[in-house]
Amino acid sequence: MVMNSHSIRNVIGIIGNVISFGLFLSPVPTFYRIISNKAVEDFSPIPYIATVLNCIFWVFYGMPFVHPDSLLVVTINSVGLVLALIYLAIFYTYGAKQKNGRKKVLLGLSVDVIFAAIIIIITMTTLHTTKKRSLMVGVICDIFNVLMYVSPLTVMKQVITTKSVEYMPFYLSLTNFLNGSIWTAYALIQFDIYVLVSNGIGAVSGAAQLILYAIYYRKTPKHNDDAPQKPTQIQLSGASVA
Secondary structure, eight states: OOOOHHHHHHHHHHHHHHHHHHHHTTTHHHHHHHHHHTSOTTOOSHHHHHHHHHHHHHHHHTSTTTSSSOHHHHHHHHHHHHHHHHHHHHHHHTOTTSTTHHHHHHHHHHHHHHHHHHHHHHHHHHOOSHHHHHHHHHHHHHHHHHHHTHHHHHHHHHHHHHTOOTTSOHHHHHHHHHHHHHHHHHHHHTTOHHHHHHHHHHHHHHHHHHHHHHHHGGGSOOOOTTSOOOOOOOOGGGGSOO
């Protein structure tokens, strides 16, 4: 039986959900450390606050009254939203010792909710077709995702400067590349410019990271396996279908 384009798109979207779910779980070692030490140390809640807002907008974008036939965009970003809120709840619980740690979480989430509410209200009350709603929300999603790619660019600059891939884990870079590539394919089958822009950039960013890894891996100093290593703080933007 030959699969039609809609079925192929759904299969690719399901694979994308699985890969993105793995990315959303990537901060687990960081939060396991926080729970074990009962302290957030120098970790920042900002990446997870940004992820909450990012996921809210992508969930809104995937709703049938904004961009029809985007259920798989909704499912993975709903999961990402829940996980990001769990991470922030853990951060809030153990953030008392960090200066303004808890305030950052509360202030960040407040800004997220207020900003998202304003955009949702404007979209639903002033735009009355899915084409116009898709345009507004899709552009906002892409702008936020492009801004969130500043974090990987900073890490890549550090790799080039130090000639070391110590703070750019290979499997995370590989997963980011696969995530961007699979969602790019998803966007091309039933053309979706907004998903395509975010994930096209994500695929290129992931490929660049892999190239840098290949160049600098052998030049990276090897650490003693018994020496404790600080977990890498994860920027979750790559997981939110972007």
